[in-house]
Amino acid sequence: MVEEKHDALDIVFHAxxxxxxxxxxxxxxxxxxxxxxxxxxxxxxxxxxxxxVKVLERAGLVRREVRGRTHLCRLDxxxxxxxxxxxxxxxxxxxRGLDSLETLLRAEDAKAAQNAAKKSSxxxxxxxxxxxxxx
Amino acid sequence: MVEEKHDALDIVFHAxxxxxxxxxxxxxxxxxxxxxxxxxxxxxxxxxxxxxVKVLERAGLVRREVRGRTHLCRLDxxxxxxxxxxxxxxxxxxxRGLDSLETLLRAEDAKAAQNAAKKSSxxxxxxxxxxxxxx
DNA sequence: TTTTTCTTCAACCATTTGGTTTAATTATTG
DNA sequence: CAATAATTAAACCAAATGGTTGAAGAAAAA
Numbered sequence: 001m002v003e004e005k006h007d008a009l010d011i012v013f014h015a016x017x018x019x020x021x022x023x024x025x026x027x028x029x030x031x032x033x034x035x036x037x038x039x040x041x042x043x044x045x046x047x048x049x050x051x052x053v054k055v056l057e058r059a060g061l062v063r064r065e066v067r068g069r070t071h072l073c074r075l076d077x078x079x080x081x082x083x084x085x086x087x088x089x090x091x092x093x094x095x096r097g098l099d100s101l102e103t104l105l106r107a108e109d110a111k112a113a114q115n116a117a118k119k120s121s122x123x124x125x126x127x128x129x130x131x132x133x134x135x
Numbered sequence: 136m137v138e139e140k141h142d143a144l145d146i147v148f149h150a151x152x153x154x155x156x157x158x159x160x161x162x163x164x165x166x167x168x169x170x171x172x173x174x175x176x177x178x179x180x181x182x183x184x185x186x187x188v189k190v191l192e193r194a195g196l197v198r199r200e201v202r203g204r205t206h207l208c209r210l211d212x213x214x215x216x217x218x219x220x221x222x223x224x225x226x227x228x229x230x231r232g233l234d235s236l237e238t239l240l241r242a243e244d245a246k247a248a249q250n251a252a253k254k255s256s257x258x259x260x261x262x263x264x265x266x267x268x269x270x
Numbered sequence: 271t272t273t274t275t276c277t278t279c280a281a282c283c284a285t286t287t288g289g290t291t292t293a294a295t296t297a298t299t300g
Numbered sequence: 301c302a303a304t305a306a307t308t309a310a311a312c313c314a315a316a317t318g319g320t321t322g323a324a325g326a327a328a329a330a
Contacts, residue, residue: 006154013152017145018288022221029228036306048289050307055287069297069306077228084222086157091219093164093212153318171276183319185277190317204276204327 008060009086012079015059020044021052025061028075035071143195144221147214150194155179156187160196163210170206 015021024038039049056062060079065072150156159173174184188208191197195214200207
């Protein structure tokens with residue numbers, strides 16, 4: 001009878017819905033950081049940033065190890081896996097679209113290849129982008 | 136100089152951080168639904184549910200087509216793809232863990248197979264779960 | 271036209287969020 | 301010991317969130 005209003009996914013997605021917190025997670029990829037280290041890059045007050053760390057912690061995305069007077073934080077990606085598992089259900093609803101886009105691009109490539117064939121051959125046009133912008 | 140405080144990812148993750156909205160997205164997988172249809176299953180007021188639809192719409196997760204007096208909504212998964220692309224960056228931080236888990240389970244399976252070998256052979260133990268609980 | 275249906279809009283309320291500042295806590299260092 | 305460093309805790313604030321109710325609009329049906 002604990003009247004749970006938010007399930008784990010609510011809390012994880014909420015934690016991810018803030019650019020500051022996503023930035024913290026990104027920096028934790030390179031290894032453990034203290035709360036102070038995590039807070040340093042941001043313009044806000046230390047206490048403000050520490051609150052963000054706490055949100056990440058409550059979402060289970062970071063784990064904290066108190067070591068002397070500093071609190072070391074490290075990424076715990078398990079909950080991210082859960083979030084991605086949820087999203088994966090919807091993969092088919094965008095891959096369909098991407099597939100047709102892919103088809104279109106392939107057709108374009110083929111046409112371009114035909115036109116270019118008079119001059120040279122170009123086996124794999126390599127339409128890979130992987131552009132991301134991060135954080 | 137528009138002073139954008141929230142980027143697209145903020146808004147998408149926030150939209151996903153509510154069970155009601157995730158439920159709506161799930162139901163939209165089966166096809167278009169009116170706002171009324173979307174609202175029906177929930178205990179809250181119609182206007183309350185309609186607000187959730189609007190949040191999804193502003194996040195770019197649903198698109199609305201006004202048709203007569205009913206507003207048809209349909210899933211637009213492109214933004215979900217962006218969210219998953221972000222999560223994909225972290226895949227390596229949980230697959231490492233899952234790999235060792237996998238190794239452990241494989242070892243268990245192998246042992247079980249050895250024990251069972253005296254009675255019968257079982258080619259693919261099929262440790263696939265895909266359990267999800269959805270929404 | 272009148273009524274009903276589907277929907278938005280506006281006002282309101284309680285709670286949460288993201289931020290601040292100041293004070294308190296805890297561990298290290300001089 | 302006293303001083304400093306790393307952090308939390310508490311009180312506060314403005315804005316956003318998630319919900320309500322009641323009214324209004326526009327399209328369809330009577």
